[in-house]
Amino acid sequence: MRIRNCMTIFATSLLFLGCTPSVDPHINMEPPVYVEQLPSKDSGSGQSNAGSLYGRGKDPLFSDRKAMNVNDIVTIVISETASQTSTGSKQTSKNSTTSLGAGTFTAGGSPLSNVARQLNKYGNIGFSAGGENSFNGSGTTSRNERFNATISARIIKILNNGNYFIEGNRELLINGEKQIMQVSGVIRPYDISQTNEIDSRYIADAKILYKTEGDVDRSTKKPWGTRIMEAIWPF
Known part of the structure; x- marks a missing residue:
């Protein structure tokens, strides 16, 4: 039912768009405002100096x-x-890295620090995040x-x-x-x-x-x- 409604809306949109006349480039030939x-x-009199x-x-x-x-x-x-x-050219780049070691949680005697110490016995646990993006674009146009x-x-x-x-x-x-x-x-x-x-x-x-x-x-x-x-x- 939902698919049928979507197809109906799409067909109706195409019908209205098809009935809409296309807009072609035109020039307004009316004189400038200051002319009016x-x-x-x-x-x-037509002849300013007789003779x-x-x-x-x-x-x-x-x-x-x-x-x-x-x-x-x-x-x-x-x-x-x-x-x-x-001619245009643009280039940008960004690189970021964040690292958080598990040793941060091992200080003190909190339950979380005890769990972290037990996990560190089997591996080096840490938290890290990073991001990198770059953009390079250029363009050239010529017209005669x-x-x-x-x-x-x-x-x-x-x-x-x-x-x-x-x-x-x-x-x-x-x-x-x-x-x-x-x-x-x-x-x-x-x-x-x-x-x-x-x-x-x-x-x-x-x-x-x-x-x-x-x-x-x-x-x-x-x-x-x-x-x-x-x-x-x-x-």
Whole structure:
């Protein structure tokens, strides 16, 4: 009866675990808190100095082609390289010995000392205890990653200090495989090149997401049953 109850509880646990959706890695694409807290910059009249060749009106003769207004497009060149190597080592040891001879009980005329003297006639009786343990562990990890891509982003908000909050999305469907790329962050207008491009290293609070969806992605993932057994298996 007890075995049957244990099997019932185990089967019920597996049922509930199987119904629980797996949690995949994700990136929160929401803007940082300070982007929402800072007020937007006033757009002004559009042309601060009437008659100037360098004005910011509609298509001025010598205008700057860099992104400068909300909904303007800026090209982001993503070139991220990560290299990490770490080594750790730890070694400990402990050795202790305790010895208590039977002669301790032979002093005096107590009944216990008489028994000890009689036993000592046939052998050397004593009490001893000791312990020894040691640990030696070491580990080394090494990882190199590189990601290169280009994506266009849109200026979502111009902050009060003149910086831009940008956000870009790109979805590509090739032979049933969907590639998704998302990027967001805060940039300075001074870091935008004359070709309206900016390197990803100049993006503050950068969030870059790249993932694929399709048959190849599903075939490279572990089945939910395997993930459950790995999560609850104690050995």
